[in-house]
Amino acid sequence: MKASVxxxxxxxxxxxxxxxARNFLDEVVLLDIKPNYAEGKAxxxxxxxxxxxxxxxxxxxxxDYSATAxxxxxxxxxxxxxxxxxxxxxxxxxNAKIVKSVTEQVLQHSPDxxxxxxxxxxxxxxxxxYLTAKKPSQKxxxxxxxxxTARYRAFLAEALDVSPLDIQALLMxxxxxxMVPLPRYxxxxxxxxxxxxxxxxxxxxxxxxxxxGGEIVNLLGxxxxxxxxxxxxxxxxxxxxxxxRVFPVCARLxxxxxxxxxxxxxxxxLGRNGIEQIIEVSLTSEEMALFKESVQHVRxxxxxxxxxxxx
Numbered sequence: 001m002k003a004s005v006x007x008x009x010x011x012x013x014x015x016x017x018x019x020x021a022r023n024f025l026d027e028v029v030l031l032d033i034k035p036n037y038a039e040g041k042a043x044x045x046x047x048x049x050x051x052x053x054x055x056x057x058x059x060x061x062x063x064d065y066s067a068t069a070x071x072x073x074x075x076x077x078x079x080x081x082x083x084x085x086x087x088x089x090x091x092x093x094x095n096a097k098i099v100k101s102v103t104e105q106v107l108q109h110s111p112d113x114x115x116x117x118x119x120x121x122x123x124x125x126x127x128x129x130y131l132t133a134k135k136p137s138q139k140x141x142x143x144x145x146x147x148x149t150a151r152y153r154a155f156l157a158e159a160l161d162v163s164p165l166d167i168q169a170l171l172m173x174x175x176x177x178x179m180v181p182l183p184r185y186x187x188x189x190x191x192x193x194x195x196x197x198x199x200x201x202x203x204x205x206x207x208x209x210x211x212x213g214g215e216i217v218n219l220l221g222x223x224x225x226x227x228x229x230x231x232x233x234x235x236x237x238x239x240x241x242x243x244x245r246v247f248p249v250c251a252r253l254x255x256x257x258x259x260x261x262x263x264x265x266x267x268x269x270l271g272r273n274g275i276e277q278i279i280e281v282s283l284t285s286e287e288m289a290l291f292k293e294s295v296q297h298v299r300x301x302x303x304x305x306x307x308x309x310x311x
Contacts, residue, residue, distance in 0.1 A: 001025050001240050004068035004110070006102050007077035008060065010222075011118060013041045014110050015236075016058065016077055021055035022237060029068050030060045033302025043303040071111035076129065078102050079119035081223060092304055095119055096128045097168035103132040114239055114274045117142040117250070118232050122175050123298045124305055126263045137252035138275040144175035145248025145265040151188075151212040155205045160196060162188060169193075170281070171248055172265050173294030176213065176305050179238060179265070180290045181206040185281065205228050233268060242272035246279065256280050257291065264298050 001024070005016045008030050016030045032164040034037040042060030047053065061067040068074065078097035099119050106113060115133060117140070120127040126142035133140050135150075149169045157164035166189045173180035182200050184195040193202065209214070218223040238245040249268045253259040256266065256278050281292060 002027045002071050002074045003114075003240070004029040004031060004106070004136050005075045005077065006068075006106065007119075008034070008038035008077070009077060010225030011229045011232070012075070012077040013045075015077065015232045016042070016119075016229075017045050017048075019236060020049070020056040020058050020231035021052050021054050022233065023056055024237065024241060025056045027057045027059065027134060029071070031063065031065065031068060032060075033063050035062050038257070040101050041107075043262070046298050047153055065105040065109050068158065071106075071110040071113045072234070072246065073116060073239055073290075074106050074110060074113045075118060075232050075236060076102055076125075077117045077118040079125065081120075086228045090302070091306055092121060092124055092242055093218060093308070095121075096305060099128045102134045103129045107133060113139075116232060116235055116239075118228065120278045121156040121301055122250055123263045124302050127302060128253075128305065130263070136274075137254070138273060141252075141268075141275055142250030142263065143228070143232045143235055144250050145171060145267075146234055147208060147228050147249055148175065148179055148212070148265075150227055150231060152205065152209040156188075156193060156197075159201060159205060160188060164238060166191075170267055171209070171293055172267070174264060174298050175250075177210050178294040178297045179210055179284070180287060180294055181209075182281075182283075184284075184287075235292050238270040239272060239274060244269055244271045246270075249275065251275055251278055257283075259295055262295065262298065262302075264295060 007011045016028050019028050030042045038060035042058045043293050046058040078098050117126040117129050122142045122144050126173040130140040148171045152169050153164045153167040156167050168187050170182045170185040171179050250265050251268050253262045267279040268275045
């Protein structure tokens with residue numbers, strides 16, 4: 001089994017490192033356009049194999065997509081962060097061109113690969129990859145909800161002084177400020193979190209989750225990478241090992257939740273065929289209203305895509 005990670009920046013390199021250490025793949029290929037960058041990071045990861053005890057071969061290459069041939073899953077982290085003086089439209093246009101080019105080159109060598117998109121703005125970049133790939137949407141999806149729920153679970157574990165492993169949670173909608181919190185679907189070993197924490201505490205945790213990426217940017221001066229990279233790796237593992245895991249994933253809706261031709265975060269079942277089922281959970285009128293607000297936000301961003309780049 002083989003996975004490739006496009007983009008050897010902090011998120012991509014972390015994803016490759018976690019995938020290698022999990023020791024279920026034969027090979028991980030890390031690719032970047034910067035000369036010797038992926039090679040150096042891949043070598044560093046491989047040299048940790050005797051210490052961490054894994055056998056996964058890790059290979060780094062500079063813009064050589066032939067090395068990714070035969071990949072079962074490809075994680076796309078390529079793109080640039082928003083810089084001072086750059087508008088949101090500038091970011092969309094630049095990253096859409098990058099994601100389009102990466103997708104085309106990946107599929108030349110691995111036409112059957114499942115694509116997991118991490119590039120931002122996520123919903124639009126996942127849609128860009130889908131339009132470019134011209135393959136079933138079940139095989140093209142994005143990572144955000146796994147990261148958001150991980151942050152939510154981590155913050156709840158702190159508040160409750162329990163293991164994060166005992167917390168199950170669900171968030172829907174767009175990534176960040178427009179995410180839709182669902183405390184009704186949050187449990188601690190089966191106990192509803194609403195039985196363990198008061199509403200004000202839950203609201204504070206949800207607000208911190210919404211701002212989770214910004215909190216780290218304020219602390220580090222750059223975006224997070226450990227949790228996003230690990231989140232993408234967990235999705236790869238669910239697919240490659242056919243685990244049938246239920247995760248919130250940026251998926252294309254085709255009538256679910258009353259929406260069509262839209263990529264947004266919803267719960268799905270992930271297995272060997274990619275998205276094997278989009279799960280429609282019951283939402284209260286208030287939750288549905290929040291979800292529709294998130295939908296409108298995502299659609300407003302997506303509407304700019306066709307004006308900025310031809311797909």
